[in-house]
Amino acid sequence: MSAPDLPDHAVVDLLGLVALGELLAFERMAVDARLAPDLRRRAALGEMAAAEIGNYRRLADRLAALGVLPDDAMAPYVGALQAYHDSTEPRDWAEAVTKAYVGDAIADDFIREIATALAEPDRQLVLDVLHDSSYADFAVAEIRAAVEADPRVADRLSMWARRLVGEALSQAGRVATAERGAFTALIAQGGQVDVQGLFRRLTEAHSRRLAEAGLNN
Amino acid sequence: MSAPDLPDHAVVDLLGLVALGELLAFERMAVDARLAPDLRRRAALGEMAAAEIGNYRRLADRLAALGVLPDDAMAPYVGALQAYHDSTEPRDWAEAVTKAYVGDAIADDFIREIATALAEPDRQLVLDVLHDSSYADFAVAEIRAAVEADPRVADRLSMWARRLVGEALSQAGRVATAERGAFTALIAQGGQVDVQGLFRRLTEAHSRRLAEAGLNN
Numbered sequence: 001m002s003a004p005d006l007p008d009h010a011v012v013d014l015l016g017l018v019a020l021g022e023l024l025a026f027e028r029m030a031v032d033a034r035l036a037p038d039l040r041r042r043a044a045l046g047e048m049a050a051a052e053i054g055n056y057r058r059l060a061d062r063l064a065a066l067g068v069l070p071d072d073a074m075a076p077y078v079g080a081l082q083a084y085h086d087s088t089e090p091r092d093w094a095e096a097v098t099k100a101y102v103g104d105a106i107a108d109d110f111i112r113e114i115a116t117a118l119a120e121p122d123r124q125l126v127l128d129v130l131h132d133s134s135y136a137d138f139a140v141a142e143i144r145a146a147v148e149a150d151p152r153v154a155d156r157l158s159m160w161a162r163r164l165v166g167e168a169l170s171q172a173g174r175v176a177t178a179e180r181g182a183f184t185a186l187i188a189q190g191g192q193v194d195v196q197g198l199f200r201r202l203t204e205a206h207s208r209r210l211a212e213a214g215l216n217n
Numbered sequence: 218m219s220a221p222d223l224p225d226h227a228v229v230d231l232l233g234l235v236a237l238g239e240l241l242a243f244e245r246m247a248v249d250a251r252l253a254p255d256l257r258r259r260a261a262l263g264e265m266a267a268a269e270i271g272n273y274r275r276l277a278d279r280l281a282a283l284g285v286l287p288d289d290a291m292a293p294y295v296g297a298l299q300a301y302h303d304s305t306e307p308r309d310w311a312e313a314v315t316k317a318y319v320g321d322a323i324a325d326d327f328i329r330e331i332a333t334a335l336a337e338p339d340r341q342l343v344l345d346v347l348h349d350s351s352y353a354d355f356a357v358a359e360i361r362a363a364v365e366a367d368p369r370v371a372d373r374l375s376m377w378a379r380r381l382v383g384e385a386l387s388q389a390g391r392v393a394t395a396e397r398g399a400f401t402a403l404i405a406q407g408g409q410v411d412v413q414g415l416f417r418r419l420t421e422a423h424s425r426r427l428a429e430a431g432l433n434n
Binding site (some may be wrong): 023031034039042045050067071075 | 237240243244247248250251255256259260263264270271273286287291376
């Protein structure tokens with residue numbers, strides 16, 4: 001069921017982490033949707049949120065099929081993921097879409113890393129929960145519009161994006177050093193990957209995306 | 218496109234009302250999910266919420282196909298629906314699931330009334346957004362469990378349900394007397410229906426459902 005050098009409990013840990021990420025992303029986006037300036041945009045962020053809970057369901061079903069209660073698999077990560085969201089509450093619509101954009105993208109990069117450590121069917125399942133790029137297009141358009149309306153917004157959102165990635169990596173570090181060891185198993189896989197390498201790839205991709213949205217790194 | 222005696226603008230009004238109901242129900246359930254005692258229940262209410270935004274999308278697409286901006290069709294109802302939700306913020310999980318149960322059911326009853334006034338394809342579209350009964354089963358089980366754990370909860374939830382239906386009917390009355398006239402057109406349809414009759418049917422069905430969940434009317 002798992003890749004040759006990834007123990008079963010590590011597979012459960014990784015699926016649990018991705019599942020909880022989806023569940024909390026759903027909630028926060030749904031809450032943040034209330035910051036939207038009109039009903040159309042409010043619904044758009046709501047639909048981004050709803051896609052996450054659909055993904056959560058698939059992961060929870062897979063965990064159940066593996067004989068694990070989804071809650072048990074997610075429990076070790078509640079502290080870190082909740083802390084990330086609590087420390088990055090957007091104050092307005094531009095911050096909300098920037099968070100959805102940055103958060104989704106980092107989650108996707110991270111999920112791709114996780115997928116390399118998994119065997120089928122878990123590899124494909126995890127790849128299936130990657131975000132629809134149409135949501136990123138929506139977010140980028142909203143960020144560009146906000147900056148166009150007031151160029152000073154670019155600096156504020158750039159700083160906000162830096163804070164988002166900083167908090168995300170800080171909590172990722174907390175998860176990585178947690179006793180469960182799933183990350184260690186993932187990161188040490190094949191002896192080719194280290195935490196620094198993983199974080200470097202994540203931050204490099206983040207910088208490219210900021211530029212795409214017209215923000216500075 | 219509309220029933221013989223229902224003008225087009227009334228069709229748009231009714232679809233707009235149902236669409237906004239779905240959008241706001243999505244948001245509030247997603248927010249209320251955070252009151253859940255564990256992740257499994259939190260996800261369950263989240264999935265109920267996500268079903269609403271899927272329905273919203275279908276209604277918004279239909280409005281767009283009718284040449285109307287969904288935001289314009291929903292705008293007349295924002296005040297009343299927002300007031301309903303603002304005045305009925307659940308304080309704990311039992312209140313949250315009771316609100317989802319009572320609110321969904323009243324919405325369904327109301328949608329069925331609306332459907333009788335519409336011609337195809339709008340009639341079927343509106344009937345399609347009726348809630349999956351599995352969600353009601355979940356809510357009833359949660360309410361019964363809360364009452365079993367502490368029988369005094371029954372009184373509190375019964376009072377809460379009365380308040381929910383009272384606020385819902387009060388806001389429905391506000392909508393019904395609004396200048397747009399869609400309700401008047403609906404209620405006067407065929408000369409057989411009056412506001413009192415509509416409200417009576419809604420409250421009777423509500424009483425039956427409360428009994429089913431072990432609550433008093």
